[in-house]
Amino acid sequence: MTQRHRRTPLEYVTASLAHPLSFAGAVVAFLTGALLVTLIVLDILGLVKNPYLGAVTYLLLPILFILGLVLIPLGNMRARRRQAQGEEEKYPVMDLNDPGHRRRFLIFGVLTIVNLVIVSAVAYRGVEFMDSVQFCGKTCHTVMKPEHTAYSFSPHARVRCVDCHIGRGADWYVRAKLSGLRQVAAVALHTYSRPIPTPVENLRPARGTCEECHWPAKFHGDRIKVKTHFQEDEANTPNHTVLVVKVGGGSTESGFARGIHWHVANEVRYTASKDRERIYDVSVRYRDGKVREFKRVGSEDVSAGDSLETRLLDCVDCHNRPTHIYQMPEEAVDAALVDDAMDRTLPYVRREAVRLLRGSYLSEADATTGIADSLRAFYQREYPDVLTQSGDAVDAAARTITAIWRRNIFPDMNITWGTYPNHIGHRDFPGCFRCHDEEHATADGETIAQNCDNCHTLLAVEEESPAVLEQIFPGGVSGQVEAGTRQP
Ligand code: HEC
Ligand code: HEC
Ligand code: HEC
Ligand code: HEC
Ligand code: HEC
Structure with a gap:
């Protein structure tokens, strides 16, 4: 290196990619970088909506891109080491008075900034992407x-x-x-x-999640609920249950606690089987500092086979299905009938729908054809006139039944009716009665009460036309049903 040749930017770049490792790195970085920029722009413009593409853009490509970039200096280092050949390795000296050095510095700086922009855009969108429902x-x-x-x-x-x-x-x-x-x-x-x-x-304890949106002190007082269940008779006769649920509210700060959300303001701890279905010991620390322990009668024998876990009760111990709400066939069909998603003048349609939903099918396709064919066959056999006059209504009912099946049963994941219990209430699963069963008692025999009126006032239970409904809805019921039974 006697004659000092002033390299052009291009020469400088090619020189720094002389080592095969650097060259490979540059190729990888260039290709993935270009692909990344294109995909990010497409994503920002909302032109692609494929979840796998997201995983490629924000997980796979960035790793390759950074790997490529890392290979470039790695190759350079190896090249330098080879040049030094045993002598002490020298690092390049940077002299900004030298126009050549200045140019290199500029190229290096610009490329670094471009890379930083790409990487931070990817990181920003990537975090956003990983938080998305998609x-x-x-x-x-x-x-x-x-x-x-x-x-x-x-x-x-x-x-x-x-x-x-x-x-x-x-x-x-x-x-x-x-x-x-x-x-x-x-x-x-x-x-x-x-x-x-x-x-x-x-x-995560509900304090850091649910309570970001729901304010415990402000859980409305009482809530009237009308539940409509249909009988399995020819006319699919509706029955109504009317209850005032004492939802109540509770906050430790205000000292205010009433009704069901009393639980939020008092500390309730319980020891249960891992699935939280069998509850043994329950202890309460009341707001005034008093403590009471309830033990399940005979729990010594029952708990032997269970591996136990103790927990501070919070929102999800009751609201374990605030959003992953799987229905039972009866309630799903009732909801569809209330919503007029199924023609309730079709004879025995409530009974048949539940029967078909409980049938076993290997796959979605199997269920779709199985349900449609059997429903038609039923009317063909029992009510041929209905089939000729209301064939469309029968087919529509079959479609609704299939839709219910498809959003509740997942053969690939072994999910069927009742796989995921719901702890609100006590109709289909033990729910509140896991503790409120009169079987959990203190040393002096006081139990966790099952007194119906503590939790709700029953204004009517399974009546065809309760007088109270006439009062609440003069001129007809607007059927309100359980949460989460909205139709598609
Ligand atoms: C990001 C805000 C947010 C978070 C977090 C959140 N919720 Fe909600 N929740 C809502 C909104 C909004 C509604 C009202 C929806 C409506 O009326 O359609 C609601 C409704 C509810 C309802 C009433 C449902 C019904 O039948 O009308 C319950 C119960 C509930 N949430 C419980 C929970 C629980 C338990 C958690 C924590 C596991 C939680 N929420 C977390 C926003 C949130
Ligand atoms: C002891 C069981 C229990 C606990 C613990 C509990 N809830 Fe509830 N919650 C209920 C019941 C029961 C209802 C009434 C449900 C119904 O009628 O559908 C209810 C109703 C609600 C509603 C709907 C209120 C309305 O008027 O529509 C919201 C929102 C709610 N709970 C949020 C929460 C949050 C957030 C927590 C935790 C801070 C919590 N709940 C803790 C049992 C509980
Ligand atoms: C309103 C709050 C809320 C939202 C939103 C939510 N989850 Fe959940 N998720 C829960 C609760 C509560 C549980 C049950 C916790 C328990 O019983 O321990 C749960 C359980 C689960 C489970 C375990 C299986 C089961 O059903 O118990 C999976 C998997 C899951 N959620 C995935 C998701 C996915 C994916 C999304 C978005 C599409 C989502 N969750 C949105 C609150 C929520
Ligand atoms: C882990 C056990 C446990 C579960 C599950 C449970 N509770 Fe309780 N509950 C208790 C205990 C303990 C008390 C206090 C009993 C006492 O003081 O005598 C209580 C008290 C109550 C009270 C009376 C509050 C007052 O005003 O004095 C209501 C109402 C109530 N629970 C409703 C419910 C409802 C509704 C559910 C189901 C959604 C439920 N509980 C689930 C343990 C439980
Ligand atoms: C620990 C609280 C608690 C006790 C005690 C309790 N219930 Fe309930 N009950 C509930 C809750 C919570 C629901 C569900 C409300 C909902 O789905 O919104 C419910 C729902 C019901 C329903 C309506 C079911 C449906 O879907 O049609 C009936 C009927 C009912 N209870 C009867 C009783 C009777 C009878 C008793 C007394 C033996 C009783 N309950 C004791 C909490 C309780």
Whole structure:
């Protein structure tokens, strides 16, 4: 190196890519960089809506891009080491008075800034993407399909998955992403359990999630509910239950606590089987500091086979299905009849719909044809006139029944009726009666009460035309049914 040749920018770039490793790195970085920019622009413009593309754009490509960039200096270092050949390795000296050096510095600086812009855009959009319902609910399609489907028909269908499952703050974010990595591995290796087990272990306490939107002190007083169930007779006769649910409110600060949400203002701890279905010991620390312990009668024998867990009761111990609401066939069909999604003048349609829903089908396609064919066959056999006159209504009913089946049954994930119990109430699952069963008692024999009026006032139970409904809805019932039974 006697004659100092002033390199052009191009020469400088080619020189720094002389080593094959650097060259390969540059090719990878250039290709993935160009692809990244294109995909990000398409994504920002909203032109592509494919969850897998998101995973490629924000997870796979950035890793390749950064790998490519890292290879360039790595190659340079090796080249320098080879030049030095045993002598002490020298680092290049940068002299900004030298126009050549200045040019290199400029090129290096500009390229670095371009790379930083790409990487930070990817990081920003990537975090946003990983928080999206699309990523959580659709990327691993089979695995999350049941939860995503049930969620889509729930009162929380506009709330992002991460608002309940992660909440705000970096610590839970990092925890969630670490456990996410384990889940990705489980999906890749097909080792995840079907169905996904519930309850979710280590779900963030509700204080950091639900209470970001719901204010415990402000849980409205009493709530009137009208539940309509249809009989299994030819006329599908509706019966009404009218109850005033004492929802109540409770906040530790104000000292105000009444009704069902009394639980929020008092500390209730319980020891239960891992699935939280069998509850043994319950202890309450009342707001005035008093403590009481209730033990399940004979729990020593019963608890022997269970591995137990103790928990501070919070929102999800009752609201364990605020959004992944799976229905039971009876309630789903009742809701469809209330909504007129099924023609209630079709004889025995309530009974037949429940029977068909409880049938076993191997797949969605199997259920679709099975339900449609059997319903037609039933009317063909029993009411041929109805079929000729109202064939369309029969087919529409079959479509509604199929839709109910499709949003509740997922053969790939082994999810069927009742796989995921719902703890609100006590009709289809033990729910409140896991504790309020008169079987949990203090040492002096006081129990957790099952007194019906503590939780609701029953104004009518399964009556065809309760007088109270006439008072509430003069001129006809507007059938209100359980949460989450909205029709598609
Ligand atoms: C309104 C709050 C909320 C939202 C929004 C929400 N979840 Fe959940 N999720 C829960 C609760 C509560 C549980 C049950 C926790 C328990 O019982 O331990 C749960 C449970 C789950 C489970 C375990 C299986 C089960 O059903 O118990 C999966 C998987 C899941 N959610 C995925 C999702 C996905 C995917 C989304 C977005 C499409 C989502 N969640 C949105 C609150 C929510
Ligand atoms: C991001 C805000 C947000 C979060 C977080 C959230 N919710 Fe909600 N929740 C809502 C909104 C909004 C509604 C009202 C929806 C409507 O009326 O259609 C609602 C409605 C409800 C209802 C009434 C449903 C009905 O039948 O009308 C319950 C119960 C509920 N949420 C419980 C929970 C629980 C339990 C959690 C935590 C696991 C939670 N929410 C987390 C926003 C949220
Ligand atoms: C002891 C069980 C229990 C606990 C704990 C509990 N709830 Fe409830 N909650 C209920 C019941 C029961 C209802 C009435 C449900 C119904 O009638 O559909 C209700 C109703 C609600 C409603 C609807 C109110 C309305 O008037 O429509 C919201 C919102 C709600 N709860 C949020 C929460 C949140 C947030 C928490 C935690 C801070 C919580 N709940 C804790 C049992 C509970
Ligand atoms: C983990 C056990 C447990 C579960 C589950 C549970 N409770 Fe309770 N509940 C208690 C205990 C303990 C008390 C206090 C009993 C006492 O003071 O005598 C209580 C008290 C109450 C009270 C009386 C509050 C007052 O005004 O004094 C109501 C109402 C109530 N629960 C409703 C419900 C409803 C509704 C559900 C189901 C959605 C439910 N509970 C689920 C343990 C439980
Ligand atoms: C610990 C609280 C609690 C006690 C005690 C209790 N219930 Fe309930 N009950 C509930 C809740 C919560 C619901 C569900 C409300 C809802 O779905 O919105 C409910 C719902 C009902 C329904 C309507 C079911 C439906 O879907 O049609 C009937 C009927 C009923 N209860 C009867 C009784 C009777 C009878 C008793 C006394 C033996 C009783 N309950 C004791 C909490 C309680």
